[in-house]
Amino acid sequence: AQTVTQSQPEMSVQEAETVTLSCTYDTSESDYYLFWYKQPPSRQMILVIRQEAYKQQNATENRFSVNFQKAAKSFSLKISDSQLGDAAMYFCAYSTYNTDKLIFGTGTRLQVFP
Amino acid sequence: DAMVIQNPRYQVTQFGKPVTLSCSQTLNHNVMYWYQQKSSQAPKLLFHYYDKDFNNEADTPDNFQSRRPNTSFCFLDIRSPGLGDAAMYLCATSTGLAARASTDTQYFGPGTRLTVL
Numbered sequence: 001a002q003t004v005t006q007s008q009p010e011m012s013v014q015e016a017e018t019v020t021l022s023c024t025y026d027t028s029e030s031d032y033y034l035f036w037y038k039q040p041p042s043r044q045m046i047l048v049i050r051q052e053a054y055k056q057q058n059a060t061e062n063r064f065s066v067n068f069q070k071a072a073k074s075f076s077l078k079i080s081d082s083q084l085g086d087a088a089m090y091f092c093a094y095s096t097y098n099t100d101k102l103i104f105g106t107g108t109r110l111q112v113f114p
Numbered sequence: 115d116a117m118v119i120q121n122p123r124y125q126v127t128q129f130g131k132p133v134t135l136s137c138s139q140t141l142n143h144n145v146m147y148w149y150q151q152k153s154s155q156a157p158k159l160l161f162h163y164y165d166k167d168f169n170n171e172a173d174t175p176d177n178f179q180s181r182r183p184n185t186s187f188c189f190l191d192i193r194s195p196g197l198g199d200a201a202m203y204l205c206a207t208s209t210g211l212a213a214r215a216s217t218d219t220q221y222f223g224p225g226t227r228l229t230v231l
Contacts, residue, residue, distance in 0.1 A: 035219070044225065089154075095218065100164060100218065106155065
């Protein structure tokens with residue numbers, strides 16, 4: 001069975017600094033997708049970034065980038081130039097090509113200090 | 115703007131009193147999902163519809179039912195809410211394209227927070 005593990009329940013970062021959130025997963029599939037979703041307090045979950053497993057190039061979206069290590073089954077999220085609005089719960093998630101379902105990690109709560 | 119809408123945002127019910135949560139979408143997506151999210155936990159998938167095809171998760175209690183009368187609307191019915199059912203209920207949608215021409219992002223609604231007294 002596929003699993004997603006986020007080993008950091010909480011992280012904190014100072015405004016304008018860089019922080020990296022860790023995620024590992026377990027799968028026997030070769031084709032799959034990986035996602036980072038952000039859930040701010042009392043607000044809806046939104047997609048931050050996604051990565052197709054067949055792509056070797058790491059995905060980037062403005063200040064957000066991933067370090068995708070397929071052999072190690074690792075998918076970390078780097079947030080550069082952290083802003084107060086980045087404070088949220090971040091969920092790493094996985095899905096395969098032949099299913100519409102997401103498997104979520106347990107989340108990392110990110111605090112951003114001024 | 116196209117979006118996923120959930121009503122109500124907050125729902126209070128009594129122990130054992132049936133309650134219905136609603137979700138609507140203007141994205142014209144094929145797939146609609148219902149998740150249960152308890153405090154500081156990951157969302158847990160209850161079931162999803164691919165068009166009209168209902169897909170129940172093996173560990174979803176019988177107390178939870180769902181209806182999808184058309185593409186735009188999906189309902190979550192809790193027949194006899196217990197104290198353990200107090201949670202945030204999230205609705206999400208995705209295109210669900212079999213060809214997977216693009217990664218299949220799920221779009222989430224704001225959630226309904228259910229309180230059981």
